Amino acid sequence: MSVYINPIANGITVSLMIIYLAFIPVLIYQYRKNGTFLVRKNIVLASFAVYMITAFFMTLLPLPSIEAVKNMAPIRANYHPFLFVKTFLNESGFIWNEMGTWFRAFCSPSFYTVAFNVLLTLPFGVYLRKYFNKGLFQTAVLGFLLSFFYEATQYTGVWWIYPHAFRYPDVDDLIVNTLGTVIGFYAAGLFDKLLPDPMKDKSLKTEYASLLRRLISLLIDSIFVNIVYELLRVVVLLAAGKKENTIDIVLYLISVVIIFILIPCISKKKRTFGMTILKLALRDGKGNVPRLSGMIMHNLFIAFWLNVAVNIIGMIDNAWIIIFLQLVVLGFAAALLIISIKNKRVTYFWEKFFDTYMKADL
Known part of the structure; x- marks a missing residue:
């Protein structure tokens, strides 16, 4: 679990530092423009910043040393779509008509790795629909582009900072991450009333100085x-x-x-x-x-x-x-x-x- 917990902790820490540094400038801007502090809007913006930074860190961390990567054998990317389906069927022992194999299959790395990639971009779909007013097609395209950025970062060795890739670039990640964004799009509709609505924030152009x-x-x-x-x-x-x-x-x-x-x-x-x-x-x-x-x-x-x-x-x-x-x-x-x-x-x-x-x- 530390593989996931450490990047999450680092992502939250960095994003909170950014929020801390941006707090006063955002306050000044909103007081000048709207006459008040937009609580719901700022909660959404802050949570989006935390999510985006944490998600990126989860695809990138931990970072090895450059010397360690030099001594690693070059990692070959997977260009075969839906290889994750074949891997799941071969390694998990899943048999669709035998219920006893289901629990063991869902606990196998071949399943929860894919599930993680779905969950990674699911919130992105929620944000795009709920707060950026994007349709299904736009959400899918932006989800694909976000995943492509993650994979390109891995494929280029963090944009050529490292001599070659040290993580496994995978075309299946593009597919699964895009799927996660689309699922998030539909999930936003289900949980719409539970999510904060920035439209309820109103400008307060009055003489009152808080x-x-x-x-x-x-x-x-x-x-x-x-x-x-x-x-x-x-x-x-x-x-x-x-x-x-x-x-x-x-x-x-x-x-x-x-x-x-x-x-x-x-x-x-x-x-x-x-x-x-x-x-x-x-x-x-x-x-x-x-x-x-x-x-x-x-x-x-x-x-x-x-x-x-x-x-x-x-x-x-x-x-x-x-x-x-x-x-x-x-x-x-x-x-x-x-x-x-x-x-x-x-x-x-x-x-x-x-x-x-x-x-x-x-």
């Missing part, structure tokens, strides 16, 4: 703060030739002022980089661009509570000051949570105080 959208915006601004901070550190270190925590704190505060105050002040729509990328904007109670003083106080408040207080903790040596700042941050989080629970929605209580409200820029 907590996740705000946090992504803040994350982007924090990245820019750290970029400016590191650039300032380089300049100061080159000029002064020494490093001190006090200087680091001052440089970090200057970086925060540049990103959260200076940039919005000089920008046309009074937005930070993160707000621009996420299509967010500050508005007053009447829906207009807020006063400059209100914008500055709002951004300073956000920058301190959710950025400076967290990052400066790592720059301070005094344990009592660290504990105090941690308690302050926890107190802020607790206040936000309690007020939000009371109002039965996420409530940003400081917005009313400054008369500045974060809205989606439609």
Whole structure:
């Protein structure tokens, strides 16, 4: 079973890493285009990525060393269609009118190898019909092309990385994989109601700015703060030739002022980089661009509570000051949570105080 388990584990691991790296860019794109995070669509896309990568790994792994392949005798491909039927009948002991031979035959390698190849591409047929709206003929052709890619990868020694093939290219795999895709096409119809439907996701072109959208915006601004901070550190270190925590704190505060105050002040729509990328904007109670003083106080408040207080903790040596700042941050989080629970929605209580409200820029 390790022949199958290891490639599956590796495929899932790699695909999850790709999903992790793509998560923030996908969030940004969907917030800009649709105004919301499309949960069902992203579940489908993520599962499709996991399936495609895992299926490919199952046809490829484990990879031998190049030296080992050099010492192997060249592997001859099978060009005889339906050889798997003859192999099954000769090696499994299957006799159609003797029920006692059936179980033993279905447990033989000549059967479960073919069954594996059917199951390998069965999900592909489901995805093509359910989520890509392909007909039967298109599904069969795409299933054949996917299988052909697998076989070509094996036949060429992973596209000539290896001196020759180290796996057994087989025309029967093309037939069986294509059959698996077609079976998946029909299976999609049977399980249609059990599968997530991306069409139920709706664009949310409203002014409401969700907590996740705000946090992504803040994350982007924090990245820019750290970029400016590191650039300032380089300049100061080159000029002064020494490093001190006090200087680091001052440089970090200057970086925060540049990103959260200076940039919005000089920008046309009074937005930070993160707000621009996420299509967010500050508005007053009447829906207009807020006063400059209100914008500055709002951004300073956000920058301190959710950025400076967290990052400066790592720059301070005094344990009592660290504990105090941690308690302050926890107190802020607790206040936000309690007020939000009371109002039965996420409530940003400081917005009313400054008369500045974060809205989606439609």
